[in-house]
Amino acid sequence: MTSLNFEAIFQSKIDDEVKIEPKDWMPDAYRKTLIRQISQHAHSEIVGMLPEGNWITRAPSLRRKLILLAKVQDEAGHGLYLYSAAETLGADRDDLVQQLLTGKAKYSSIFNYPTLNWADIGAIGWLVDGAAIMNQVMLTRTSYGPYARAMVRICKEESFHQRQGYELMMAMAFGSSEQKAMAQDALNRWWWPALMMFGPHDAESTHSDQAIKWKIKRKSNDELRQSFVDVTVPQAEYLGLTLPDPDLHWNEERGHYDFGKIDWDEFWKVVKGNGPCNRQRIQARIKAYEDGAWVREAAMAHAEKKEQRKLQPEAAVKAA
């Protein structure tokens, strides 16, 4: 069979909603696109632990500390589900980690913003996890089986992330006037970066058409962003907080909220490495990787020694 035939069979499976599985034939570009997207998604989960981890020791109550710990631990889990999905495509875990540490691979720009006050933890759960959920719910139906299954697992856990964030925002917004001011300040800083999470406008998005043809994505950046705005506006109103956008208003004709211009210069500045925390985030990952090296090596040496003992019990005793 020619590769053209393979490609036709592949596309017809996609069109018929048959999932692609690891050992199935797939175009190289599909494999490469998925490895890039899944590993960047994994990196985002891992780096995403840092802004929230910043507040674990300063959580205002034991209840809040337990919630935040559980949430951050979930994000580590999400990273691991995704790395293992990328490995089903032939990617090597250590290569992927190196790409993050050397800056060759990107992760979601949102995590390059600092968490300045406790209400930021609420705003992240509500808005950042909320925006991620929009994207991830779509990805539960993505065409690559292991990626779709990882997303199902992740989405089940995300709902807690968003609800604990909104509950935290309620506690702050309905609290003292200082607390309410902190909640408003957090919302002011996180709103626009959250909208940027969906990526460039459809007209400027380079990978979109092919990703939709392959059903890696099923909705465009702008569609997802609009859905997010539409569901979030009433949630902000309930809190009695103001979204920092004077152009935001309901458009009766479209049946959607209109919203103001996104500052794409800021977006690209952060993507290119010049956001408030880019360097700090990568430094933290490098430090964790280097500090953990001896543990990884020791565990491997221990496992090899144990294995050796099983194979030749006497020789091992003599050698020891």
Added chain:
Amino acid sequence: MKKEWPLWEIFIRSKSGLNHKHVGSLHASDAEMALENARDLYTRRNEGVSIWVVESKHITASDPDDSDPLFEPARDKVYRHPTFYTVPDEISHM
């Protein structure tokens, strides 16, 4: 000296009475660590009562390109299904 921890496939029994089911994979230096990591990674919300771990290199998978000849022998054996047989309406419990 640098050697990566091997990859393990994880199977979880979600409750007693059900089969173990593949849930994903993870890296660990040995089987004990794979079990502990699987506990932390795949059962944070009581998703399991039992875990199996198998090093990925020990799994042999069928080739999807050969799936036609592999599964073809079962395809034309309609007489293996109960619907192949007609039984009169007045016969019950069958």
